[in-house]
Amino acid sequence: MKNQISRKEDKKSTSQAEIDKLRALSESVGDFIRYWGFRRIHGQIWTQVFLSKTSLSGAELTQRLGVSKALVSPALAELEDYGLILMTEDGKKTKRYSAAPDVIPVIKKILKERETKIIEEAKDQFEALSKIHQKRSPQDSILEEDRLQELGQMITLAQFALNFIIGQSDEDSLACWTQEALKAQEE
Known part of the structure; x- marks a missing residue:
């Protein structure tokens, strides 16, 4: 007992x-x-x-x-x-x-609707700033040229990564994505 x-x-x-x-x-x-x-x-x-x-x-x-x-x-x-x-x-x-049995399509939909717009807005703002910066002489600009270019590359990379994720097949499983991420992490 x-x-x-x-x-x-x-x-x-x-x-x-x-x-x-x-x-x-x-x-x-x-x-x-x-x-x-x-x-x-x-x-x-x-x-x-x-x-x-x-x-x-x-x-x-x-x-x-x-x-x-x-x-x-x-x-x-x-x-x-x-x-x-x-x-x-x-x-x-x-x-x-x-x-829901499969969250991958949901995640992709949210990324496409929300994050794509955010990155596009950042890219548009970057391009507008770059145009103004290019019209100024290096001595008159308040911006660091190399860092401006680096920021543009970061935005391009973020846009590429997002488009890559969104472009993946819906048949790819979360387990498949995780396996690929773990492989990349090991390298």
């Missing part, structure tokens, strides 16, 4: 440890995803839904994340609009959410 209680307590503490670590990971992904123009809650919710064995309700997500329903509800709608999560209703009309 005592061993049975001890095993239940061990199982409960292991389960709580997993829940705590999952919440910590969700927060980290939330912090990371903010740099991509999303809110922290988007990353937190997506991580929970992506890693869950079963679909989750809004109430389960608020409990898991320790946040309010008012924060979770609009974020769920936004993630659904992006196609990162899918909504279903159970027999009780409770909305439940699961992760």
Whole structure:
């Protein structure tokens, strides 16, 4: 009897440890995803839904994340609009959410719609500045010529890298991309 209680307590503490670590990971992904123009809650919710064995309700997500329903509800709608999560209703009309099976097309769509415009704007602004700079003599300019050219190269490289990612086949899996990234990292 005592061993049975001890095993239940061990199982409960292991389960709580997993829940705590999952919440910590969700927060980290939330912090990371903010740099991509999303809110922290988007990353937190997506991580929970992506890693869950079963679909989750809004109430389960608020409990898991320790946040309010008012924060979770609009974020769920936004993630659904992006196609990162899918909504279903159970027999009780409770909305439940699961992760989209393939995030690569979603990521590419977001990059194409948002980041492409940002880089194009930077390139346009760079070209406008370069035209003005070229009309001035080196003594009259406030710009360092070599650094101006280097910045132009960075913008071109960023545009090339983005176009490369967007141009990859949708059939390429996340595992394939990861494998290629790891190979490049080793070199």
